[in-house]
Amino acid sequence: MGFHGMLMQLTWVGVLLSGMAAAGVAAQLPRSNCSDRCGHVDHIPFPFGITEGCYLNKDFGLKCMSGVLTTGDLELVVTNISIQEGQLDILMYVAFQCFNVLGDVQDSNNPFLSVPSYTISNTQNEFMAVGCDTYAYLNGTLNGLPFRMGCISVCQNITSVVDGSCSGIGCCHVEIPPGLKNFNLKANSYKGHTEILSFNPCTYAFVVKKGEFNFSSDHLHNLKGIKTLPMVLDWAIGNERCNKSNFVCGGNSECYDPDNRYGYRCKCKAGYEGNPYLSDGCKDVKECQDRKVSMCTIPKRCVERKGNYACSCPKLHRGDGRKDGTGCELNLISVSGLAIGLGIGFIFVPVCSILGLNLIIKQRKLIKRRERFFRQNGGLYLKQILSRQESLAGTTTIFSAEELKKASNNYDENLIIGEGGFGTVYKGFLSDNTIVAIKKSKVVDRSQIEQFINEVVILSQINHRNVVKLLGCCLETEVPLLVYEFVSNGTLFQYLHHESTGSTVSWETRLRIAAETAEALSYLHSAASPPVIHRDIKPSNILLDASYTAKVSDFGASRLISLDQTQVATIVQGTLGYLDPEYLQTSRLTEKSDVYSFGVVLVELLTGKKALQSFKMPEEETSLTIYFLSCLKEDRLFDVLEKHITNEGNRVELKEVANLAKMCLSVKGEDRPTMKQVATELEGLRKIQKHSGVNADSKSEDTAEYLRGASSASSKYDVTNKSIAGYDSMRDDAVLGSDDGR
Incomplete structure (x- = not known):
């Protein structure tokens, strides 16, 4: 059944269950003298209504025709409405x-x-x-x-x-x-x-x-x-956030800003219940009358107060009288009738003792809690590894929770320098004035703690100028904290795509960043022991230091593998637009998955465009990789490249890097070069760039001559001459995803 030209009819199957508790029904009150029924709907709460004057504004105006409720010009099928949550269930x-x-x-x-x-x-x-x-x-x-x-x-x-x-x-x-x-x-x-x-x-x-x-x-x-x-819609009042001068919340209520980023909602204050959108919809809860069995230890000593209640204790007793508080206990000092002077002494000493003891108990609880987290997070296992291997001394630091709390000013929001799917990153200042990046993850898999500790040990030993250094970790918190070196100049994504800097980045700088990133990945794949697959290579995970040197970061999705071994992932992880199509279909993870992602980064460096374009673009241009390969196949490469870098007399270099990107983007992993081969090719191009003459034509001739020599000595991955075989299958397996990454 086609949808074009058809309105979605919305029958209210029932706003609330007939057996709902009385307090819940009260919260769904309509405006007085307004009908709250339509067909099977027993309760239509304000700000909604079905007749003029019974709803807040046109956004909440409903119509009842033959037992069917409709809203506005578009008729929707609603199965539930919630005043407290601000939600509508529809079909x-x-x-x-x-x-x-x-x-x-x-x-x-x-x-x-x-x-x-x-x-x-x-x-x-x-x-x-x-x-x-x-x-x-x-x-x-x-x-x-x-x-x-x-x-x-x-x-x-x-x-x-x-x-x-x-x-x-x-x-x-x-x-x-x-x-x-x-x-x-x-x-x-x-x-x-x-x-x-x-x-x-x-x-x-x-x-x-x-x-x-x-x-x-x-x-x-x-x-x-x-x-x-079934689907759920969020609703709110208007488009502006809370404004105390004109919000529509009724008496004994307050307005709040919902998480959906639009408008505001109302809720009854503590101790009140009902419909906060009505002028007198929030009624005082009669705790003593309705719930006295569960409120006070002595029910008859429950006293109603406006918006609250209080409990009291008999004479010669002390406490707040509440079941959820201290209750009532016999005051032995009063009963004993001790002298006032002695009484003061006996009261003063125990109070001080109790306060001091309470402080000691809290401190011990905090220490025990941190010790428990330390054990749960594999702290003892990490200490065993460090004690057995003297070579690890100094490479992995175990930070205390107090040390990192102080370094981040108690995780001050103003020190947040990054947020993503895996957690939040804070800028921190250690006691020795070292600036670090503290990564606070969202969750931890307790079943993978041993694997996590092994990864921390191995990654902290990686010492490469183009890889962000892992300095250590803290295991005394519920979720482990990771501490990295601080990199000051943001991400390649910001540098490349920001309107104030992107169009000015020279080809020389782009080629250097590409070569440095390839060298880092080559090191992780070939020199690290065991090898490391990053699995989420993209411009936002490539940081730039003060001299704009590239540093690969964010190993939240990385995996350690044995040599000549692949892994089958139970859940495919990574960022749409950069995901290896072979990995996406087979869930089989190899080093060649990083090669594909790096190929997408190369294309971004060449074109200055994002991996996934706006849906306003023609459909064939939505995926940058598909559009790039299409232009390359049709000999229209310079139509898609960043305009200003094509004017630097480097057409031969640009073609070589474009062909290298094409090989990295091969649909089959076995047809892609290794990162070591990619790094060698890029470094060779940089050397030519450094040693070529000033004259553009001469430089192009030098580049072509060098590459002819390099080509004859290269491996089976001849990036200078290989044709675009497999392009059509690449179109078939295009990776689609959201514009905002992970």
Whole structure:
């Protein structure tokens, strides 16, 4: 069923369950003298309403026609509404493309959602695609700007599909960013399902509420029968944040800014409950009357107060009288009738003793807590390794939690220098005035602690001028902290793509950064023991120091491997736009996966463009790698290169680097060069650049002559002469993803 020209009808199946507790129902109150029923809907709470004067403004105005509620110009199917959470549960259509035996589109549906007053809940929803020959787009608006994200799902046969798994084999899923509005969905296919038509004739894409869709292999052939799936919208009042002078919150309520980045919401103050959007909707909770059994140790001593309650104790007793507090206990000093003077002495000494003892107990608890974390995080194992190997002395520092807390000024937000999928990075100042970067990760896998410690030991021994140095770690916190050398000049992404610097970066600087990055990866692959696969090479993980020397960073996704061995990943990790298509399809990780990602970085250095372009661009230009290879194949290389670097008399060098990038981007890993070969080629080009004459034509002749000599002595990866074999398959396996990386 096509979606174009069709409005989505929204039947309220029931805003609240009939058995909801009385307090919950009270929170859904409508405005007085306003109908709160329509069909199966028993409660339509203000700020919503169905008649003029019963809703806050047109954004919350609903219509009731034949038992169906509609909102605005677009009629939506709503299954639930929440005043407390500011959310609407709706039913959203599924995007699909179905094919015939010739690979032609037989039926399709590209649904859209346009509700400017609402945002798509990033905490409740996820973007998913289903199919064995599938890539899907979600185009929308994020923070007022155009936004695109993607999802890829492939498989060769139904036996490789695992029910309940959505990691890219038959099914993929992507988190929704906060603040996303108005979107459209598009499901696409690489090969028209011609090879898998018997068990998977269609490609699907949808936004669905988390936990509401559990993938199984049956969905590959029968998902078309499911027209809609649950989805959650966030709503708020207006577009401005809290403004005490004009917000609409009622009495005994307060306004707050929700996480969806738009508007504000209201909530009842502590001790009150009800509908905070009504002038008198928040009522004082009668704790003593309604809940006295669970409030005070002596129920009859519960005293109502405005917005609160208090408990008291009988004479000769002390305490707050609350069950969740100190309760009531006999005051032995009063009972004994000791003299006032003695009483003062006896009271003063115990109080001081108790305060001192309490301080000691808290300190001991803190020490024990840190010791427990230290053991859980593999601290004893790390100490054993360091004590057994004297050569490690000085390479791995075990920092204390107090030391790093002081260095980061108690993790001051003003010292944050980076945030990503793996955690937050703070700038820190050690006691010896050394400036460091402190990485505070989000989560830790307790089952992988031994592997984590081994990686810390090995990575801290890596000493290369183009690799960010790991100085040590702290294991006394719930999640381990990593301490790196501080690199001052930001990332290659900022340097290359910032409007004030990107267009001025010379070819000489770009070539040097490429050669330094390749040398670092070559070292990690060949010289480190065991070898290290970075697995997330991209410009934002290449830092620049004070002299703009490149340093490879962020080993959060790295893996250590044995020589001549690959690893099969249970979850594909990395950044869309830079992911090796072979790794994406097989989950088999090799050093050649880094080579592919480096090839994308080379293309960015050559073109000055981002790996994934805006969805406003023509579709063939959306993926930079596909567009670059297309221009190279059609002998239009200089149409895509950064304009100012082509005027530096270096056309031969640019062609050589472009061909090297092409080899790195080969679909099959075995057709790519090693990072050592790539580093050798780039360093050779730099030497030519340094020793060539000033005259541009002479320089080009010198470059060509040198490369002819280098070519005859090179390995099977002849980057100067190899044709663009495999380009079409590269198009078929293009990696699509969101514009904002990991």
